[in-house]
Amino acid sequence: MSAPIVVIGGGVDALVAAHWLARAGESVTMIDERGQVPSSTSGWIPPEVIRRLDLAAHGLVIGAPDPWLSAPLPNGGRLDLWRDSARTANAMRALSAPDADRWPAFCEQMREHAAVLAALYSAPAPDVMTRDWRELLHVAKIALRTRRLGRARLESFLRLVPMSIADLLDDWFESDLLKGVLGAAGVMHLHQGPRSGGTALAFLHHHVGNAPGVFRPSHSNIEAVLARCSGVDRRANVRIQQIDVQAGRVTGVTLVDGTHIAATLVVSAASPWQTLLDWVDAAWLEPDAIRAIRNIRARGVVAHVVLTLDRAPGFAALAIAPSLDYLERAYDDAKYRRISHAPLIEARYVAPSGADATHAVIVQMQFAPYLLAEGSWDASRKQALVDTVIAAVANHLPRDAILSTQCVSPADAATDDGFPAGQAHHAELALDQFLWMRPTPSLARYRTMIGGLYLCGPAMHPGAGTAGASGMLAAQTVLGDRGQQR
């Protein structure tokens, strides 16, 4: 029997990688620094993951709220965006007839463009600089498939990729509110405003796997499902001291309590920063590699506020993003390391389930920069943020319904979840950290400079809010390498 594989890190990618490897007959130990597995995970799950890990049979549920988003109208009432695009168009007609007319065509074009990304996300990022004929064939296939889109779609796709979401939406729509709520999807988790280039790509990225006309990532119970599956020795709530390396190869993992777990292969879903710069003795890293890892851009901008309620709030998902300028100004604050005084709010209702009989609303608040110009993320700062959030949703959620509040700042996310600078995506989704550049050119294929050490987290391709795609692709790479060695 081969030596066990250690998979490091919580999160959906670690779980997918661990189970993928286990399914292939490997003996897998998973070291999860977290105690609990979250009940809900956002992001696209590649169909291959669902199939291969038999997730449907194990009780995978992917939420599909309808309307998928509601947004307050300036004069009271709400704009509801439905899964049925005709119904959405109808709802939009009150705001702008031309926008309503364009909506179906917009949805169709975004669906087509997202399909290009979905195909790219189902395989490791193409290595365009390779000399390996198999890889070249792969690159050629992608090039051919892209060309087969036809002139109009190809040109529109190439033009879209570097654009700002504001420019893209200005090309299509006139309603400030519509542009605001759509634009919000382009800046999600980014230290960018809607006028920044590359946000159109981010918008498309989060559309991958969604139904046409739905521009918010779906939520599922994939982590809870996988945590219940057998086949992986999962050790929760343990802390890693270091990844052991000898003669340039991993030999195992040492925990803070001194336990040594021997392994010839280690797959880490933690960030490249934590995995390589914190856990590996830097003597094994070339300074250029250290520079490259340090230069991975990861700036947390999101705070989460959990409100427990005594009743349902009356919406499934609510966005406060009245215009692109509103988002841009919210970002301006973050630029100067201030918390947005008028933030982007994405609130999602979580119904009571099982033993937990309370209603909850999870608010994703942006922008809350990890680094603050003045002061730090202390209790009073967090309370002020909670107050801002409650005030922002006051019209949609009676204050007396709130039983308790909890705030997770980017600083908390950095400490508790190991997110670099509080950035959940580990590496911001930007054109220079995309495909073969994600997270750095030399790490883009899941392998690291340490023999037997692999990365599989959100910093890897495609990562950034997808659920399990990087885990799957990393696991496939590990198995491929292992197959070659045998």
Next chain:
Amino acid sequence: MAAPYEAIVIGGGHNGLVCAAYLARAGKRVLVLEQRDRIGGAAVSEQLFPGFTFSVFSYVVSLLRPEIIRDLELPRHGLHVLPLESTLTPLPNGDYLAQWNDHDQNRRELARHSLRDAEAYDEFGRLMHLMSRAIKPILGMPPPDPASLLPRDLMGMGRLGKYFRDLGAERFHALHKLLTMSSADYLDEWFETEALKATKSASGIIGALLGPRSPGSAYVLLHHYMGELDGVFRAWGFAKGGNGSVSTAIAAAAMSFGATIRTNAPVSQVLIKNGRAVGVVLNDGEELRAPITISGADPRRTFMQFVGAQHLPNELVDGIRRFRFRGTSAKVNLALSEAPNFTCMPGVGAHLRGAISISPSVDYLERAYDDAKYGEFSRRPYMDIILPSMIDPGMAPPGQHVMSIFAQYAPYDLKGGWTDAKRAAFGDTVIDTLSEYAPNLKTSILHRQVITPPDIERMIGLTEGNIFQGELSLQQMFFLRPIPAWARYATPIEGLYQCGAGTHPGGGVMGASGRNAALTILGKMK
């Protein structure tokens, strides 16, 4: 009878003139039509006030392709490009950051701010050198059309692919980063001195409605790094007599090859017969015919004004509507009774023979951009200043000076629109801001001229006052400039070509678009 001209060039800006000169050099009979009373477009020198000559719009020479200087023998026609010696960034705390051409002097100055940066500077310079070399062949290449199946385009794409692969992984990845990152993020990877990052990233925002933290601004950094004079890397220059001498030298070269140039000849439309361009009609109704018409105007004027949507396919009309201009740059030209005295570096010295950059920090530039995003002009603008009379004494009476201030941001779409009062207010803002660093400025101003983007549009016809004939953003570059399928200087109208900065590679007083267009046209005329 054969038409008297084989080609008509609309617009006597530097690209139109370069295009005409190359065609004439190849023996073609060429006519250039310029709407104003003088040639040059944005590269003109005018004596705005008695004794004071200004480069009214563009004011430095950096990107002018050396092959154009050589091919057209521009020095013989009066072009003399003098080096700019330094860049001085005065700081609010009374200190400064200077960048000098001399390596030792520069290193010593940088080391005063950061030893690490002084070291990184050389390595950065090496990379920029490699990157500029990597990008150079692309500038001289008509971009292949990725969606086309023509052998020409397939081979073009193949050549491009091979070219990138031959660069090697390290350089290819560095180029990828430069093309996609923000200049501030890119510089953050190298430097820690705020003023250095700000001054360098400023080149990434010139002419753009972008801040230094906007992705896509790093590429323009390289665009401005490619200044290549006499083979000296990264040297910026000043044309003796002002930037108008660039235009007059090219015009003289064109005429020496037999081209005809007419001023005061504004074109109202391109004559189209049976889907073919057969010449132009001037504002006064005069018709001029030629089998080939080439427009040096920007894409919107060329297609929407001179041609008209009715002659064009819908995709092109849509594409041109989406092509973004959004001019943001203004110019303040001052006649001064004495040289400015900078508090951080008092007196008259080498620093006044270089550029002076008001860019103390990245945040300063970002805040200037914030104002523009919401339709205001910058309350504290970015400025790039030169004193041409310090370099060429003929520009002003002895002891007196001309000052050229490039200022940003002054958005074309100002909230409430530009008025004379707003223009004056912007001029005051520029002078007030600069006076904080050079207190004697205010009292030494003899005359001033403030040019806003609408003024640029009105005076020289650049749509929305965009100095590059269209934003140099990634989605408007290369085979997307000005729109896909028509990025190789040709147009859907047979016989009509484009040669302005609105085509690849565009931007700056570069002349590459004019040259590429001429070479493309000559290829077809054979």
Next chain:
Amino acid sequence: MILKPTPFHPRTSVLCESHAWRRWSGYLAASSYELSHEREYHSIRNAAALFDITPLYKYRVQGRDAARLLDRVVTRNVARTKVGDVLYTPWCDHRGKVLDDGTVARLGEQLFRLTSADPNLRWLEDCAHGLDVDIDDVSEQVAALALQGPTARAILMQLTDGGLEGLKFFRLTATSIRGMPVEISRTGYTGDLGFEIWMQAEHALAIWDALIEVGANYGMAPAGMFALDVARIEAGLMLIDVDYVSARKALIESQLSSPFELDLAWTVNTDKPSFVGKEALVAEQARGPAWQFVGVVVDWDSFERLYLAVGLAPRVPIPAWRMSVPIFSGGEQAGYATSGGWSPLLKKYIALAHLQSKWAAPGTSLEMELTVEHRRKRAIVTVVKKPFFNPARKRT
């Protein structure tokens, strides 16, 4: 002044009768003090020569992991050194290509001084990731002099309170000159008996004066870069930017050099668990370097014949040259020389050259290009082992 004066400038500027200055790392450095560098050269080999070497970059590396950091950077083994040891060593990038070369002096258990030709602070700091170490650029705070030549020891023994007597080659001692603390290492760039004196910049002038005063009785002369260049070529010592291009500055692959290609195989310690470039160097060691850095001596008869043929007496290059000169083997280019000149001591025209390995064996006869009366000619050269001159007094 735009160029920096060294702390010795008030003295050197008075002595520099030739007014021949050159730049060295942003400092003013005397090319020669007298109108000709001849006497200065002979002082190196005959008595003693005093050089201002302050423009070297100097870094103080201190802390628990100081030795670990240096071992991560340089190719030689620093951990094995004892206090007072000095190592000459190159260091490489991750491709195993030389970035720079210099010395590492162990001043204490956890205290080192690294000297280098180019700035290296950023590189050191980046290599120090995860280590407990402080790195300070002390280039301006520390002034340095080199005292080189047969009478150097006698001069210093007059001035110091001990430590010099038994000081071995590439060892260092802390002592004082007229009460001012100095460190003296038995190192140099001339291949002769010699010392380098490291002092705080504020003591520079007093120590200079003391050396001039005592040195006068021992034939000592201040000497400049021209004299040093001849001596270092005789000693077979390479110079950055002249004999090799730093990997930091190389623009193309062929400009890079590995330590093996610079005749520095002896400095590459592949037993160390890891250092920057190790993997590439181990691989290169296994396959052997493509190039070698050797000495060549111009065959006098063939040289003289070229001049006689045009009716001239042979003209030897004084001072030494620094440029690239092709070397051929018949119709093929075998390599190129990068420094060369007339050795007044050996009475030979010598050069340092990069040759492809198959032509690099000592004794190989090749041809070097030279220009005789406006015409390109070739003189016969023979490959020899470096150094050209290696007096016993250097080590004993």
